[in-house]
Amino acid sequence: MLCVSVTLESYHQIQSITDKYSFIFSSIGVHPNERDGRDPTADELVELARNQRVVAIGETGLDYYRSQGDMRWQQERFRHHIQAARASRKPLIVHTRDAAQDTLDIMRTEDAAAAGGVMHCFTESWEVARAALDLGFYISFSGIVTFANAQALREVAAKVPDDRLLIETDAPYLAPVPYRGKTNEPAFVRYVAERLAEVRGTTLDKIAEQTTKNFFSLFQSARH
Structure with a gap:
């Protein structure tokens, strides 16, 4: 964490x-x-x-x-x-x-x-995501990706390569659906992962496994 x-x-x-x-x-x-x-x-x-x-x-x-x-x-x-x-x-x-x-x-x-690094709490277009990816950066999605009005962002999330995908809460802000408007907390990251699994046509377990692997690939000193 x-x-x-x-x-x-x-x-x-x-x-x-x-x-x-x-x-x-x-x-x-x-x-x-x-x-x-x-x-x-x-x-x-x-x-x-x-x-x-x-x-x-x-x-x-x-x-x-x-x-x-x-x-x-x-x-x-x-x-x-x-x-x-x-x-x-x-x-x-x-x-x-x-x-x-x-x-x-x-x-x-x-x-x-x-x-290197991560574009945190990403809300920009695919063109911006692609430019950041070209610089070797990861793309991280927060609870915003679960919001009803975030279809364009979900379309971006569907395109990010598996090995550059991260998830986050941005707690205490931006609590995901079904807790939107409440104080966010780390446990709510599950809802971000669930929505991404749906968007990307995969399972929650695979999103969890991939984003955990990506976390330690990016933040390498956390492995020691």
Whole structure:
């Protein structure tokens, strides 16, 4: 299980969980919408990522939905995270919303492919998914894929190669049907897997087996 960092200030809470439970790992990073906390340098992220319980850099990326105006501060933060991922040899957890082209452009110019990673809580088009796949990234689906109005996303989910597919909750947000609107929790990931099994014409057990294998292929330091 992976607990994802969104601020440096709250990371100590994540660390207390990963120190207590051997099956839970963490990332280190600052969410693109966070403006109140400290903004880390690439070197600082690399140093924090030395913790053996940290298996990824992020959550990072671009979000033009909740933040408007001059977005250079967000783009620069994203670049620092990619640089840290390459230096630490740990994969990225990438968030993108209303910013797909800029996200992909920065991933290309900063050579995010050298680090690898996952497009988390994916909601974009097949064209964006294919571009990320071409960079060696995985595609992860959340409870959104179970929503009635998410048919276009389900069509994307049906096309992602087996060996690049991941599932997540994005808890405490985006609880899947039948818990939509309630507080999300890790146990609800089963409903994401069930919907993907239906969409992809396979079984729940096969989705569970494949996505578990993919998790450890991507987050290789979690295998140790």
